[in-house]
Amino acid sequence: MSSIAPARIDVPVETVEAHPVGEKPKGGRGLVMTLVLAVVAIFWISPLALLVITAVRPLSDFIGNGPLSWPAEFTWSNFKDAWGIGNFATTYRNSALLALMKVPLGVLISAMLGFALAKLRMKFRRTVMFSVFLGLTIPIYIAIVPVFIMMRQAGATDSIFGLIGPYLAFGIPFEVLVLQSFFRQIPDEIIEAAKVDGAGDWRVFFTMILPLSLPALVTVAILDAVATWNEFLFALILLNSDAHKTIPVGLLNFQGQFANNNTGLAAGILIAVVPILIAYTLLQRWIVGGLTAGATKG
C-alpha cells in the first residue's frame, strides 16, 4: 500500500492562495507564466484526454484516422462492450465491499492505538511506536508467501475477506502515524476536565477525541480508501476466480483480452478509473490538506 506520511495534520486547508501577499496575477509576467503552465498542464493531462476521446469513437474510425485525430463519429458502445466483457459489475462490487469493510475498521483500530500512544500512559510506548512506524518501510513482498500459506490453511484464498487482514496490517502504520500526531494537539486539560467529571478512557475516546478529530479521520479514511481501491499485489496473489477479483486485478485481465481493441480498452480503463477521478475531484481539499500539512512545520 502506498504510504504517504505527513508528520502532522491540521484541518484541511486550501493551499492555493498566492504567497506574495496582496499580489494579484495581472498582466505581463503573470500571463506568460499562466500560458506556459497551461501548455504543460494540457500536455500532462493529454494521456487521459486521449483516453476519453478514444473511448467514445468506433474502432473503425480510430484505426482509419489514427489515435490523434478528432473522432468523425461518436458512440457509447465501447463502454457497453467493456463493461460486460471486463466483468466490471463484479469487480466494482468486490472493490467497493472490500473498501467498505476495511476502511472504517482500519481507521477505528488505528485511532484506538493512536489514542493510547498519544494520550494514555502506556508502558513501552516508544518501542510500540517505533515498531509500528517501521511498518511504513516494509514492502509487501516480504509478507506475501506466509500470508498466502496462512490464508490457504484458513480456507480464505480467493475471497475478499482474506484480504482484509493483510490490508489492515499494511495500512496501520500510516494511519497511526497521522492520527496520533493529530490527537497530540488536543489539549490535555479538556481530557482531564472530563475525567474529573467521571468519564473513563472509553468515553473520552468516543465522545471527545473522535469528534474533535473528524477532519483527520476523514483525510485518513479517504487516503486509505484510495490505497485499498488501488492495491494490486495481495489481490493478485490471493484472488484467482473472476467472481472474486478486485478492480486492479480485473483490469489487468481485461487489458490482455482487449489487446487488439483499442477503443474498447480505452473505455475499460476509463470505467476503472472514473470513480477515483470523481472522488478525487470532489474531495481534493481533504487529500491535499492531509498530504501537505507536514511540509510546513519548521
Place this chain on the structure above:
Amino acid sequence: MATIALPKPQVAKGKRGGRWSPWLFALPALVVYVAFLVYPALSSLFFSLTNWDGLSATYKFVGLENYFKLPSDPVVVTAVRNNLIWTVVTIAVPTVIGLLLAMALNGKVHGKPILRLVFYTPAVLPLVSIASIWGWLYNPQYGAINSFLKLIGLDGLAQPWLGQDSTALWAVMVPAIWLRTGFPMLLYLAALQGIPNELYEAATVDGATKWQQFWHVTMPSLRPAHYIVLALSLIDSFKVFDMIYAMTYGGPGTSTQVLGTWMYFNVFQYYQAGYGTAIAVVITLVAIAVGIPYVRSQTKEAS
C-alpha cells in the same frame, strides 16, 4: 492508585481503566499488525533459509545458501542495476519537476486550483490503470506516441518502446515520473507558501538577485519538505513492482526485471519459494535501512 510520583504529570492517570486500559486500546491494531505483518515478515526470514519450493509439505534447512546464490544469478544483477536506475531517476526527476511546478504555481498565475488538480491527478489512479494507459500509448502500431512522432516528422524515432531492451526500462519510468510528480509539487507548494515574505523583501533590499534568493532563502526554507519528499520517495521507489509487472512483465527477456518482480517470478512461477523469499528479505532490509532515519525522526517528534 499510587502513581503520583511519576516524572511526567501527563493525562489523567487512567483512574477507571487502570494500567491495562491503554493496552485495551492498543491491542486490536497491534494484534492485526503482528499477525499479518510482523509474523509473516519473520516467517519469510525463516523460509529464506530453506530450499522450499512453495508446494511440497517438506523442505530442508539450507542456511545462507540462497543468499550466496544471489550474486551469481545474472537476473539478480540486472534487477539490482534496474532498481538503482529506477530509484535515482524516479526520485530525482519528479522532485525537480515538482519543485519547478510548485514555484511556478506560487507566483502570479491564473487558475491555480485547476492547474494543481491536473498535476496531481495521476497520483490517485491505480498503478495498474496507469500501466494500461501507457501501454496503450506505447503501442507500436496504434499508439499515440509513435503517431505523434510521425505527425511532427520524426518517423525515425518511432519504435516499439516497451518491446526492446534498450528502451523498455526508460519507457516504464516515464509513467512513474508522471505519477510521482504530484506529491512533491503539493508538498513544495505548501512549504513555499509558508516562507515569510519579509525574507524575500530583506534579500531584495540587500541587493540579492532572484538566483541568489532561490539558493539562500528558498532552498534553506524548504529543508523540511526536501527531507519528507526524499525519505518517502526512497521508501516508495524501492518497492517498485506493480508498474513493471503490469507493463512489461519483466521483459523483453529479463531486461526490466527488478528485485520485486524477480522475487515474484521465483516464488509463483519457478517454484523456488526459498530463493524468492531470500530476494524479498534483501529488499526489505535495504528498505528498512533507508527508512530508519525517517521512522526515528517521526518517533522522536511524537515523544
